[in-house]
Amino acid sequence: MQELHDAPLAPLTTFRLGGPATRLVTATTDDEVIAVVREADDSGTPLLVIGGGSNLVIGDKGFDGTALSVATKGFTLDGTRLELTAGEVWTDAVARTVDAGLAGIECLAGIPGSAGATPIQNVGAYGQEVSSTLTEVVAYDRRARETVTLGNEECAFSYRHSRFKADPERYVVLRVRFALEDAGGLSSPVKYAETARVLGVAPGERVPLATARETVLKLRAGKGMVLDPEDHDTWSAGSFFTNPILDDAAFAAFRARVRERLGDDAEPPAYPAGEGRTKTSAAWLIDKAGFTKGYGAGPARISTKHTLALTNRGEATTEDLLALAREVVAGVHEAFGVTLVNEPVTVGVSL
Numbered sequence: 001m002q003e004l005h006d007a008p009l010a011p012l013t014t015f016r017l018g019g020p021a022t023r024l025v026t027a028t029t030d031d032e033v034i035a036v037v038r039e040a041d042d043s044g045t046p047l048l049v050i051g052g053g054s055n056l057v058i059g060d061k062g063f064d065g066t067a068l069s070v071a072t073k074g075f076t077l078d079g080t081r082l083e084l085t086a087g088e089v090w091t092d093a094v095a096r097t098v099d100a101g102l103a104g105i106e107c108l109a110g111i112p113g114s115a116g117a118t119p120i121q122n123v124g125a126y127g128q129e130v131s132s133t134l135t136e137v138v139a140y141d142r143r144a145r146e147t148v149t150l151g152n153e154e155c156a157f158s159y160r161h162s163r164f165k166a167d168p169e170r171y172v173v174l175r176v177r178f179a180l181e182d183a184g185g186l187s188s189p190v191k192y193a194e195t196a197r198v199l200g201v202a203p204g205e206r207v208p209l210a211t212a213r214e215t216v217l218k219l220r221a222g223k224g225m226v227l228d229p230e231d232h233d234t235w236s237a238g239s240f241f242t243n244p245i246l247d248d249a250a251f252a253a254f255r256a257r258v259r260e261r262l263g264d265d266a267e268p269p270a271y272p273a274g275e276g277r278t279k280t281s282a283a284w285l286i287d288k289a290g291f292t293k294g295y296g297a298g299p300a301r302i303s304t305k306h307t308l309a310l311t312n313r314g315e316a317t318t319e320d321l322l323a324l325a326r327e328v329v330a331g332v333h334e335a336f337g338v339t340l341v342n343e344p345v346t347v348g349v350s351l
Helices: 030-043 090-099 115-121 193-199 209-222 248-262 282-288 318-336
Strands: 002-008 020-027 047-050 056-058 063-070 075-078 081-085 134-141 146-151 171-179 245-247 277-279 300-302 310-312 345-347
Touching: 020 030, 030 047, 030 063, 030 134, 030 171, 056 318, 075 090, 081 090, 081 115, 090 115, 090 209, 115 134, 115 171, 193 209, 245 248, 248 277, 248 282, 248 318, 282 318, 300 318, 310 318
Parallel strands: 020 063, 047 063, 056 345
Antiparallel strands: 002 020, 075 081, 081 171, 134 146, 134 171, 245 277, 300 310
């Protein structure tokens, strides 16, 4: 276990932003993780748990407390059952399941971060969500002061949400378990329209696993969503805002605003999101509100490849980033009456 003081946190995030932590501890085993958490809780010290740092916005003043970097390693495959330690690099784990000929998370390729973070956000992309294949989460319960195992239903998954996100101070994820599928080297049925179109198949069809993964990686790279240290368009947290989900009344009001602004024939993106609820596209809202790809003149700008990604062009501060985010939120609300919600977790700052 490594311990540093007044340690920079920016290098531990994909934004490369944020001030130092009073103390930074890197834990490489579950027991070390639990020991650091217990020590912080016993002493009343603020605790910040960091995985891959791909969904984290840390304030310029840093973090006055103990930052815990989870660097545990472990990939165990037993038939179609997969167990990952929280510190495993997610995109590497996806690649290994594809190499093993198992389907279920192949379309989650290229998503930066650690395995332990995936259930917190209920990570999803290109027609797949972690909640579809995850069976159990092993976590340290800070309230009960013991290690617990939570089944899928106990995790209370919904769109980009979970029990862990709803109560962020309670659980520290240690391990995640999945039930994958052996489909003879084929992928899960392709659900996402864009993926199906690029693959040249109808939704619901299967393709070779490697083909599905490679296609998703190309789609993500085209949107600046695959990390590249040399490309500032990838110095981001991926999608900065979640897609809004509106009830019937709110969607009707939104649709009227769209037609008022864009013309009587204009139709916003609309996807069923449960009874009486409709999901629309945050990227579409941002673009139609006038924040196009590459928007911004300062060190924090919208990606030149995707309007959902806010990026650090190399010299930005967290306040630069937040100023841009607030401008986008205000502009979208003024244009369409919809309030965007940030997807990354903020530490010491807020929109």
